[in-house]
Amino acid sequence: MSEKVLMKGNEAFAEAAIRSGCRYYFGYPITPQNEITEYMSRELEKVGGSFVQAESEVAAINMAYGAGAAGGKVFISSSSPGIALMQEGFSFICSTEIPLVILNVSRGGPGVGTIQPGQADYYQATRGGGNGDYHLFVYAPSSIQEAVDMMPKAFKIAEEYRNPVMILADGMLGQMMEPVILPEPVPAIKQEDIPKAKPWALTGTNEARPHNVIRSLYLVAEELEARILELDKKYQRARKELVEYEAINLENAEVVFVAYGSTARITEEAIDLLAEAGINAGMIRPISLWPYPYEAFDKIPSSTKAVISVELSRGQMIDDVKIGCCGRFPVSLCSRVGGMLLTPQEIAADAKKVLGVE
Amino acid sequence: MKTVFELTKGILPEETTYCPGCTHGIAHRLVMEALDEEGLLGKAIGVAPIGCSILAHRYMNVDMCESAHGRAPAIATGIRRVQPDKIIFTYQGDGDLASIGTGEIVQAAHRGEKFTTIFINNAIYGMTGGQMAPTSLVGQKTTTSIEGRKKELSGMPIRMAELLATIDGAVFVERVALDTPANVRKAKRAIKKAFLVQQKGLGFSFVEILSTCPTNWGYNPVKSLEWLEENMIPYYPLGNLKTPKEVE
Numbered sequence: 001m002s003e004k005v006l007m008k009g010n011e012a013f014a015e016a017a018i019r020s021g022c023r024y025y026f027g028y029p030i031t032p033q034n035e036i037t038e039y040m041s042r043e044l045e046k047v048g049g050s051f052v053q054a055e056s057e058v059a060a061i062n063m064a065y066g067a068g069a070a071g072g073k074v075f076i077s078s079s080s081p082g083i084a085l086m087q088e089g090f091s092f093i094c095s096t097e098i099p100l101v102i103l104n105v106s107r108g109g110p111g112v113g114t115i116q117p118g119q120a121d122y123y124q125a126t127r128g129g130g131n132g133d134y135h136l137f138v139y140a141p142s143s144i145q146e147a148v149d150m151m152p153k154a155f156k157i158a159e160e161y162r163n164p165v166m167i168l169a170d171g172m173l174g175q176m177m178e179p180v181i182l183p184e185p186v187p188a189i190k191q192e193d194i195p196k197a198k199p200w201a202l203t204g205t206n207e208a209r210p211h212n213v214i215r216s217l218y219l220v221a222e223e224l225e226a227r228i229l230e231l232d233k234k235y236q237r238a239r240k241e242l243v244e245y246e247a248i249n250l251e252n253a254e255v256v257f258v259a260y261g262s263t264a265r266i267t268e269e270a271i272d273l274l275a276e277a278g279i280n281a282g283m284i285r286p287i288s289l290w291p292y293p294y295e296a297f298d299k300i301p302s303s304t305k306a307v308i309s310v311e312l313s314r315g316q317m318i319d320d321v322k323i324g325c326c327g328r329f330p331v332s333l334c335s336r337v338g339g340m341l342l343t344p345q346e347i348a349a350d351a352k353k354v355l356g357v358e
Numbered sequence: 359m360k361t362v363f364e365l366t367k368g369i370l371p372e373e374t375t376y377c378p379g380c381t382h383g384i385a386h387r388l389v390m391e392a393l394d395e396e397g398l399l400g401k402a403i404g405v406a407p408i409g410c411s412i413l414a415h416r417y418m419n420v421d422m423c424e425s426a427h428g429r430a431p432a433i434a435t436g437i438r439r440v441q442p443d444k445i446i447f448t449y450q451g452d453g454d455l456a457s458i459g460t461g462e463i464v465q466a467a468h469r470g471e472k473f474t475t476i477f478i479n480n481a482i483y484g485m486t487g488g489q490m491a492p493t494s495l496v497g498q499k500t501t502t503s504i505e506g507r508k509k510e511l512s513g514m515p516i517r518m519a520e521l522l523a524t525i526d527g528a529v530f531v532e533r534v535a536l537d538t539p540a541n542v543r544k545a546k547r548a549i550k551k552a553f554l555v556q557q558k559g560l561g562f563s564f565v566e567i568l569s570t571c572p573t574n575w576g577y578n579p580v581k582s583l584e585w586l587e588e589n590m591i592p593y594y595p596l597g598n599l600k601t602p603k604e605v606e
Binding site for chain 1: 399400401402403405412413415418419420421422423424425426429432433434435436437438439440441442444461462465469
């Protein structure tokens with residue numbers, strides 16, 4: 001077991017990726033995630049990997065596509081507007097089933113917005129900005145430790161499902177320092193082992209096998225339909241196997257918050273404040289945002305009076321909260337935007353208002 | 359009976375999707391022959407982006423991937439990192455490389471990426487039905503310049519070989535044409551040299567191939583070759599712009 005170290009979120013994410021066996025990283029500077037790009041530029045070569053500073057996020061995601069197609073274990077990171085530029089690549093990478101781990105250290109938008117934390121990329125992450133029927137698998141850590149623990153798991157899922165996995169963090173997690181236990185290092189795959197481990201990869205035929213083709217163009221409608229249905233089987237399997245959430249204090253809860261990422265940590269404090277005021281509050285914390293833990297909402301007791309979606313956006317996850325609630329409870333939004341954070345007091349006051357106390 | 363002509367080993371016996379008289383077939387064959395003659399077919403990895411030749415993998419018997427429009431040089435950059443001992447090439451058209459993909463090609467050349475780009479310049483967007491490309495000639499009629507390309511509106515056609523030759527990382531740059539048997543032979547020599555530059559790890563190598571698009575130009579195949587010779591070659595002069603001394 002590794003010892004506990006004090007690390008900045010971004011550097012911990014980068015080190016965790018390397019320890020998960022990642023040897024290829026392609027990055028472009030954007031705040032608040034630059035420490036990751038800088039860390040990879042320093043550290044990857046030391047372990048026999050490669051770092052390329054791409055000319056744009058568009059190029060970075062395509063370099064990732066190429067390295068993944070050639071059988072490498074690839075990690076990329078960016079922040080909201082940069083992730084927007086990568087959407088074309090995400091669609092291609094899902095279509096061609098290339099494993100990849102993506103980290104979004106998200107910030108406020110729209111447009112250039114701000115470099116302060118935000119959660120307004122929920123639609124972008126879970127609905128996708130690229131074209132076509134595809135899904136990223138999206139996980140939202142609420143602490144640096146959780147993000148670091150997710151990293152080896154994200155690589156494992158990406159490789160097993162042959163689909164990109166996104167870790168949706170935010171500027172707060174990226175920029176703060178916390179004590180963290182890093183994962184044990186996993187050995188990287190050697191180039192000579194790729195043909196056996198990934199028989200689909202572009203490794204050269206050696207004139208000993210039929211050529212491998214990685215493609216997403218299917219001009220015959222029947223062929224494309226069959227292909228999409230095949231991919232959908234994987235997405236349906238993911239919906240069954242990859243859901244993760246935490247349910248806190250739902251029993252006898254008068255009000256249930258739904259919050260993810262660092263906002264969930266703040267919400268936990270609001271639950272304590274409400275308890276002091278004699279109000280029983282609970283929380284559903286989705287850990288996987290796609291697939292979304294709709295089944296968690298079945299655990300909310302019918303005596304609950306209100307469900308509140310707590311987000312640093314003007315209401316994006318609330319759509320999924322409403323789907324989860326199926327009309328059983330009134331659903332409202334508690335939010336700050338533009339880089340502003342919610343305080344536990346604000347969240348507690350919002351709950352009191354919704355419940356009609358005070 | 360003596361065999362006088364056969365498919366090269368690198369070309370698969372697929373029914374073609376290219377139009378009659380299109381020179382993609384010749385260019386495909388030259389790339390595969392060049393690899394085969396150096397014993398490199400088994401080590402080759404190709405990237406073909408959107409455009410008519412996105413289907414190059416139907417014909418080229420080497421590992422290949424498709425690419426979004428313009429992004430092939432970035433993809434080749436990624437492949438190169440994981441497969442450092444392979445022969446990697448992109449096969450890109452002019453709408454792709456000289457328009458939407460200028461960022462990727464310039465920056466790959468700038469980094470001195472050790473792969474080879476085969477650039478098919480036929481002065482038009484082929485797959486989408488004959489729109490003006492950055493390489494379309496002044497006065498050339500296309501579906502988005504029905505009275506002919508105007509300099510005032512669209513600028514002068516871009517000369518990618520000359521542009522890339524100004525970049526230090528691009529160490530081999532040559533422009534060839536497929537209008538005559540003699541030029542086809544020269545084209546093959548240039549492609550072989552480009553691969554040699556890559557094998558020696560000298561930097562980025564680039565071969566621009568002046569090609570025809572009879573369907574969208576609106577000429578028959580023979581007239582297309584004449585049009586290439588009379589109109590394209592004067593504006594896009596043939597020849598080598600850069601060769602590293604190691605392969606001279």
